[in-house]
Amino acid sequence: MSRKLLYEHINVPGIETFEVYRQKGGYRAVEKALSSMSPEDVLEEVKASGLRGRGGAGFPTGMKWSFLAKPEGVPRHLVCNADESEPGTFKDRHLMTFIPHLLIEGMIISSFALGAKDSYIYVRGEMMPQIRILEKAIAEAKEAGFLGENILGKGYDLEIHVSPGAGAYICGEETALLESLEGKRGNPRIKPPFPAVSGLYNRPTVVNNVETISATVPIINDGGEEYAKVGEGRSTGTKLISACGNLKKPGVYEIEMGLSVEEFIYSDEYCGGIARGKQLKAVVAGGSSVPILPANLITTTANGEKRLMTYESLAEGGFETGTMLGSGGFIAFDEDQCIVRNTLNFARFYAHESCGQCSPCREGTFWLDKVLYDIEYGKGSQSDIDLLVNIAHNIEGNTICPLGDAAAWPVASAVRHFREEFEWHISHPEEAQTRNFGVGPYADPLVSTVTE
Amino acid sequence: MLKVTENQEVNFSEEMLAQFGEIVSHYPEGREKSALLPIMHLVQKEYGWMSVNAMDKIAEYLNLQSIEVYEVATFYTMFHLSPKGKYVLDICRTGPCCLVGAEKIMEHIEKTLGVKEGEVTEDGLFSWRGVECIAACGFGPVLQIGPEYTFYENLTVEKVDQLIAELRKKEQEK
Numbered sequence: 001m002s003r004k005l006l007y008e009h010i011n012v013p014g015i016e017t018f019e020v021y022r023q024k025g026g027y028r029a030v031e032k033a034l035s036s037m038s039p040e041d042v043l044e045e046v047k048a049s050g051l052r053g054r055g056g057a058g059f060p061t062g063m064k065w066s067f068l069a070k071p072e073g074v075p076r077h078l079v080c081n082a083d084e085s086e087p088g089t090f091k092d093r094h095l096m097t098f099i100p101h102l103l104i105e106g107m108i109i110s111s112f113a114l115g116a117k118d119s120y121i122y123v124r125g126e127m128m129p130q131i132r133i134l135e136k137a138i139a140e141a142k143e144a145g146f147l148g149e150n151i152l153g154k155g156y157d158l159e160i161h162v163s164p165g166a167g168a169y170i171c172g173e174e175t176a177l178l179e180s181l182e183g184k185r186g187n188p189r190i191k192p193p194f195p196a197v198s199g200l201y202n203r204p205t206v207v208n209n210v211e212t213i214s215a216t217v218p219i220i221n222d223g224g225e226e227y228a229k230v231g232e233g234r235s236t237g238t239k240l241i242s243a244c245g246n247l248k249k250p251g252v253y254e255i256e257m258g259l260s261v262e263e264f265i266y267s268d269e270y271c272g273g274i275a276r277g278k279q280l281k282a283v284v285a286g287g288s289s290v291p292i293l294p295a296n297l298i299t300t301t302a303n304g305e306k307r308l309m310t311y312e313s314l315a316e317g318g319f320e321t322g323t324m325l326g327s328g329g330f331i332a333f334d335e336d337q338c339i340v341r342n343t344l345n346f347a348r349f350y351a352h353e354s355c356g357q358c359s360p361c362r363e364g365t366f367w368l369d370k371v372l373y374d375i376e377y378g379k380g381s382q383s384d385i386d387l388l389v390n391i392a393h394n395i396e397g398n399t400i401c402p403l404g405d406a407a408a409w410p411v412a413s414a415v416r417h418f419r420e421e422f423e424w425h426i427s428h429p430e431e432a433q434t435r436n437f438g439v440g441p442y443a444d445p446l447v448s449t450v451t452e
Numbered sequence: 453m454l455k456v457t458e459n460q461e462v463n464f465s466e467e468m469l470a471q472f473g474e475i476v477s478h479y480p481e482g483r484e485k486s487a488l489l490p491i492m493h494l495v496q497k498e499y500g501w502m503s504v505n506a507m508d509k510i511a512e513y514l515n516l517q518s519i520e521v522y523e524v525a526t527f528y529t530m531f532h533l534s535p536k537g538k539y540v541l542d543i544c545r546t547g548p549c550c551l552v553g554a555e556k557i558m559e560h561i562e563k564t565l566g567v568k569e570g571e572v573t574e575d576g577l578f579s580w581r582g583v584e585c586i587a588a589c590g591f592g593p594v595l596q597i598g599p600e601y602t603f604y605e606n607l608t609v610e611k612v613d614q615l616i617a618e619l620r621k622k623e624q625e626k
């Protein structure tokens with residue numbers, strides 16, 4: 001069994017209550033931070049831990065915190081991003097449901113380090129049950145003296161507020177989130193200024209993911225250096241992976257970074273292999289926005305190395321033959337799944353979720369959706385394939401926020417690796433309505449599926 | 453587009469106003485607008501949808517222009533701009549759920565309820581619609597029912613039938 005830093009006690013009955021969480025050593029990190037550490041000491045531990053943002057981009061958390069502006073007399077804020085809506089990602093909802101006090105404890109430590117006195121957890125509106133759970137956890141922590149005025153008699157005041165969204169993927173993007181938290185439409189802001197300088201209410205703000213904030217608890221308990229010993233290279237610590245699709249045992253797993261992808265998919269400790277004895281065809285390893293890889297490239301890199309669950313190894317090969325760890329939303333496709341249909345589904349998703357502020361994204365996502373719809377329903381032409389690549393290329397990098405890239409990459413990578421399947425759809429419009437292309441050459445151990 | 457189909461009489465009760473006040477207190481002075489989304493959720497829970505009257509009253513309460521409420525209502529998918537069934541079945545239609553059969557579940561719901569996406573059943577009890585990923589992909593197919601947004605996971609055709617039957621029965625017993 002690998003080490004669990006977040007989920008060690010996840011199966012303890014009653015761990016969602018303050019009482020049991022506390023019995024299992026909960027809130028020790030708050031006691032330690034407030035009684036024996038300065039905010040700078042906490043920051044130093046987080047830096048030493050090598051923790052990187054778990055929301056998708058993997059930006060070093062200690063560095064992000066150190067960018068926070070600290071003008072005299074201006075309040076600063078910590079905002080927790082609990083908008084979780086990247087298709088394939090369901091770890092934050094899981095954590096908040098089953099061990100909510102871990103997030104609250106992390107919020108207290110992180111707020112202390114940043115000097116925030118009013119911190120917000122922005123939870124996507126559909127997660128009403130989780131909002132109730134968090135509100136209860138906050139009330140319990142307050143009752144026990146871990147929140148409110150003069151926490152543990154150490155002179156630090158903190159309130160944590162839960163604020164709901166209302167159904168918009170784009171509000172997971174940090175500046176759109178801040179707009180939404182201010183009661184507006186979730187239109188991303190143009191950066192700079194970055195939230196660290198001008199965020200919520202134009203005040204210095206740090207936005208961090210649920211899992212990132214929770215990870216500060218083991219970091220403070222055991223020290224940043226201990227945390228950094230877990231994992232591999234610059235991918236330190238553990239990561240929650242939410243695994244879904246055609247797996248025997250989908251679910252949320254805490255892994256030590258560095259685990260091989262093969263072991264994650266096939267071992268009984270994790271996903272237990274592909275459901276119903278089928279063959280693996282493809283994987284989207286980090287949420288719908290990252291490039292899709294065929295089975296042979298997900299377990300082994302193009303230069304023949306074992307692919308590992310780390311930021312670096314998943315990205316090995318760049319966009320030609322690699323992908324990204326992203327948010328840890330791991331989606332497995334079996335031999336019966338149609339890549340064209342899934343690509344259309346994702347394209348529809350991004351077209352639906354585009355906020356419409358910039359034309360490459362607003363027009364491009366709808367165009368991708370339309371072209372893919374034609375191909376899927378037997379009305380495509382061979383030139384449409386290059387058209388897809390062209391549209392994706394013209395969105396990429398030309399937009400205010402990364403949603404444009406997130407819409408372009410899945411399409412570009414699907415065409416890159418599964419071109420035969422797109423061509424077959426177009427050349428066999430009727431047959432494609434009645435059966436799927438099947439596993440094709442993708443599951444063979446690294447033949448030349450990579451089109452240079 | 454804001455299409456006005458119907459309107460309704462809206463008067464916030466003392467109890468609701470107290471809840472509004474509690475929400476407003478979470479945000480700094482002068483930043484009351486932050487309370488807009490949570491207040492809209494409460495209002496929709498009470499009235500079932502976002503009528504123009506409801507939005508105007510919210511604007512009045514928070515000292516905003518009505519347009520500031522309309523533009524929010526039209527941006528976010530959770531706000532209903534027309535009356536819906538008492539139970540709105542929000543079924544996830546995004547990729548990962550489709551890998552495990554969400555499309556079949558949607559077809560089945562459409563057939564069983566006998567209404568198209570967004571419409572209301574004759575008895576006023578049900579509406580359904582496809583929504584994007586609701587962060588339960590490993591437990592799909594999945595649907596949610598407001599206003600509490602309870603999750604129903606690992607759906608099968610049988611489970612859906614059972615759920616609809618239970619909700620119908622609950623209403624008859626009232």
Ligand SMILES: Cc1cc2nc3c(=O)[nH]c(=O)nc-3n(C[C@H](O)[C@H](O)[C@H](O)COP(=O)(O)O)c2cc1C
Binds near residue numbers: 174
């Ligand atoms: C379109 C889009 C959607 C995003 N959705 C989320 C989300 O649901 N949850 C999240 O934590 N980060 C999301 N992010 C990333 C955030 O912008 C931000 O990088 C993150 O919250 C930072 O936290 P971290 O450093 O702890 O990862 C999204 C980004 C984009 C561009």
Ligand code: SF4
Binds near residue numbers: 170357358361362404
């Ligand atoms: S890239 Fe898309 S989602 Fe992002 S700001 Fe532009 S239009 Fe909006």
Ligand code: FES
Binds near residue numbers: 088547549585594
């Ligand atoms: S894809 Fe259905 S819940 Fe995520």
